[in-house]
Amino acid sequence: MNQESLIPEQTILSSLTEILQDITADWDTDFNGPIGADTKLVDDLGFESIDIVQFIVAIEEHFQRRGLPWEDILMSDGRYVDEIKVGDAAALLYPHLNKL
Amino acid sequence: MHPTLLLGLDGATFTILDPLMENGTMPFLRGLVDRGVQAELMSTSNPLTPPAWISMITGRNPGNHGVFDFIWADQHKADPYFTLYNFRDIRCETIWSMVSRQNGRAGTLNYTMMSPPPVINGYVLPGLVAWKHMRRNIFPRELYEELKEQPFFNVKELAWDFELEKKAEQGIQKEEYRNWVSFHIRRERQWFDVMTFLMKNHPCDLTAILFDGADKIFHMGWRFLDPSSPVDEFDEWELEIRELCLDFFRALDGFLQGIVELAGPQARVFMASDHGFGPSWFVFRVNAWLHEHGYLTWKNLENLAENEREKAKKVVEKHFVLLDWDKTTAYARSVTSNGIFIRKAQNPGENGVPMEEYEAFRRKLTEELLAIREPISGKPIIKKIMTREEAYPGAHNDQAPDLTLVMADYGFISIMNKSPIIARRPEIVGTHYPEGIFLAHGPGIRQNERLDPLSIMDVTPILLYSLGLDIPSDLEGRLPEDIFTKDFIADHPPRVGEPTLVPDTLLPEEKKQQSEEDNGEQQIFEQMRALGYIE
Numbered sequence: 001m002n003q004e005s006l007i008p009e010q011t012i013l014s015s016l017t018e019i020l021q022d023i024t025a026d027w028d029t030d031f032n033g034p035i036g037a038d039t040k041l042v043d044d045l046g047f048e049s050i051d052i053v054q055f056i057v058a059i060e061e062h063f064q065r066r067g068l069p070w071e072d073i074l075m076s077d078g079r080y081v082d083e084i085k086v087g088d089a090a091a092l093l094y095p096h097l098n099k100l
Numbered sequence: 101m102h103p104t105l106l107l108g109l110d111g112a113t114f115t116i117l118d119p120l121m122e123n124g125t126m127p128f129l130r131g132l133v134d135r136g137v138q139a140e141l142m143s144t145s146n147p148l149t150p151p152a153w154i155s156m157i158t159g160r161n162p163g164n165h166g167v168f169d170f171i172w173a174d175q176h177k178a179d180p181y182f183t184l185y186n187f188r189d190i191r192c193e194t195i196w197s198m199v200s201r202q203n204g205r206a207g208t209l210n211y212t213m214m215s216p217p218p219v220i221n222g223y224v225l226p227g228l229v230a231w232k233h234m235r236r237n238i239f240p241r242e243l244y245e246e247l248k249e250q251p252f253f254n255v256k257e258l259a260w261d262f263e264l265e266k267k268a269e270q271g272i273q274k275e276e277y278r279n280w281v282s283f284h285i286r287r288e289r290q291w292f293d294v295m296t297f298l299m300k301n302h303p304c305d306l307t308a309i310l311f312d313g314a315d316k317i318f319h320m321g322w323r324f325l326d327p328s329s330p331v332d333e334f335d336e337w338e339l340e341i342r343e344l345c346l347d348f349f350r351a352l353d354g355f356l357q358g359i360v361e362l363a364g365p366q367a368r369v370f371m372a373s374d375h376g377f378g379p380s381w382f383v384f385r386v387n388a389w390l391h392e393h394g395y396l397t398w399k400n401l402e403n404l405a406e407n408e409r410e411k412a413k414k415v416v417e418k419h420f421v422l423l424d425w426d427k428t429t430a431y432a433r434s435v436t437s438n439g440i441f442i443r444k445a446q447n448p449g450e451n452g453v454p455m456e457e458y459e460a461f462r463r464k465l466t467e468e469l470l471a472i473r474e475p476i477s478g479k480p481i482i483k484k485i486m487t488r489e490e491a492y493p494g495a496h497n498d499q500a501p502d503l504t505l506v507m508a509d510y511g512f513i514s515i516m517n518k519s520p521i522i523a524r525r526p527e528i529v530g531t532h533y534p535e536g537i538f539l540a541h542g543p544g545i546r547q548n549e550r551l552d553p554l555s556i557m558d559v560t561p562i563l564l565y566s567l568g569l570d571i572p573s574d575l576e577g578r579l580p581e582d583i584f585t586k587d588f589i590a591d592h593p594p595r596v597g598e599p600t601l602v603p604d605t606l607l608p609e610e611k612k613q614q615s616e617e618d619n620g621e622q623q624i625f626e627q628m629r630a631l632g633y634i635e
Contacts, residue, residue, distance in 0.1 A: 023236065025235070048262075050230055050262050053184050058236070061216060
């Protein structure tokens with residue numbers, strides 16, 4: 001993949017932010033701030049494992065990719081990582097979406 | 101197209117419905133049976149909600165449609181990643197798509213694995229989706245906003261409540277039964293209200309709904325409804341819960357009546373369940389057995405920090421995921437799969453069973469399992485074991501268990517690290533049996549007839565025929581013509597059409613691969629048909 005066809009990390013972050021805004025649009029959460037790189041999925045948005053499953057499907061649909069190594073991106077010891085931030089997820093996705 | 105209804109009743113069984121029809125709890129259903137055709141509907145090899153419903157709406161066995169359980173895993177990796185199956189995992193065309201592309205409209209409510217929702221000519225309200233994700237998983241999306249404006253609509257009651265279901269799986273307390281049954285009556289009413297709203301405002305040629313409350317009631321309340329239960333010995337509380345369970349079926353009967361009457365006398369009505377139900381009295385802790393026989397090693401938790409160890413122990417008690425994968429050659433992934441997976445070494449030097457030893461390994465494991473006896477009765481605890489190829493023949497069976505276990509009481513296995521390995525349940529619970537129900541009623545359908553058992557895969561061709569559409573040549577299900585009158589069949593000869601299409605949800609490389617596989621399969625079908633091996 002040449003440099004021009006790479007998906008920039010910032011674009012991935014924007015996409016994740018948009019997806020999360022759409023997912024949480026009608027949730028009753030205490031989180032008031034805008035969703036961004038520092039937003040924590042579990043602590044801020046109240047994500048449970050079933051929400052992460054939906055988030056993963058939405059990401060795959062958005063980027064038209066399947067079979068991404070989610071066990072490396074979002075999991076540890078068979079469980080979803082509690083402390084993951086949106087920015088971390090974007091950074092972890094970058095090499096996989098760009099097949100680096 | 102001829103208006104056609106599919107009323108799905110998850111887990112419905114004549115074992116319970118017959119007495120409920122006899123004692124006046126379900127008078128509408130009684131009338132429908134008298135004025136139509138009934139038969140047992142044989143489920144998939146493992147009679148489980150996701151594979152069975154998908155077989156019903158694709159006309160294919162799980163070995164071809166690719167859905168075997170609620171959860172999916174890439175087992176080839178060192179530390180498998182587990183997630184839920186969803187619509188994109190279905191490798192065959194659904195009946196919603198078959199109807200859409202023949203210029204019909206299809207509406208589907210509460211069917212399993214329908215998210216992310218497919219784009220069809222009609223609408224999709226998926227089942228097994230939490231309320232927080234319903235808005236994004238309804239097709240078309242504006243339909244959610246329309247429903248939200250309706251006074252009856254309560255998405256939190258309509259949607260799947262994962263927390264509540266998890267709690268129920270672990271066993272509900274005596275004082276919670278009342279709320280549990282009442283919740284399911286309210287939830288069925290939600291789906292009924294949505295269905296009738298859509299039938300009036302967005303009519304379709306094929307309208308399909310799945311009422312899933314009966315399955316929940318049977319799991320938790322089997323003994324209150326089992327015709328062999330000694331009702332005259334029930335205490336006050338048991339009688340109250342039994343009455344509540346009967347209320348559930350009275351309400352369901354009313355919902356079925358409301359839908360059928362709204363559809364009108366011209367509509368053809370088909371009712372089907374994904375599997376039957378019956379009693380289960382013992383549990384087999386298969387992973388504990390595999391551990392005892394050297395096939396499975398639990399992960400050593402002693403190296404973890406204390407707080408992590410406590411968390412992990414809880415996971416191990418309920419889950420299988422904390423295994424020492426390097427020292428495990430066979431394990432059960434989930435309670436619901438009733439299957440054992442064999443870890444295969446993909447390359448020389450890798451952990452797992454070398455490919456050249458696989459057949460012998462599988463055979464030995466099967467023999468050892470079949471030799472297990474229930475300690476008190478001395479009878480075998482496993483009725484039958486099927487290999488992957490036997491249980492799920494087809495091009496997409498790679499996610500299926502290597503061995504599928506049919507327990508003596510059809511019960512689900514346990515995957516917990518507990519003893520004893522075989523335990524009597526403290527009280528009898530309901531479990532999935534292979535014999536579901538099938539009913540048909542309407543113009544051109546015979547009356548008051550009981551047929552030999554049908555296959556769950558027959559439902560797709562039956563519905564297509566009712567609609568007046570071609571039946572794709574590659575369906576595994578057949579059209580049982582004796583559902584219909586001879587005159588009707590003579591006037592409307594069934595038509596075999598082009599094969600099904602590769603689902604749109606597959607990515608380009610998956611589509612290419614599947615087209616090649618399907619073409620190969622179709623050629624084999626054609627050759628066999630030409631040789632007279634199949635009709």
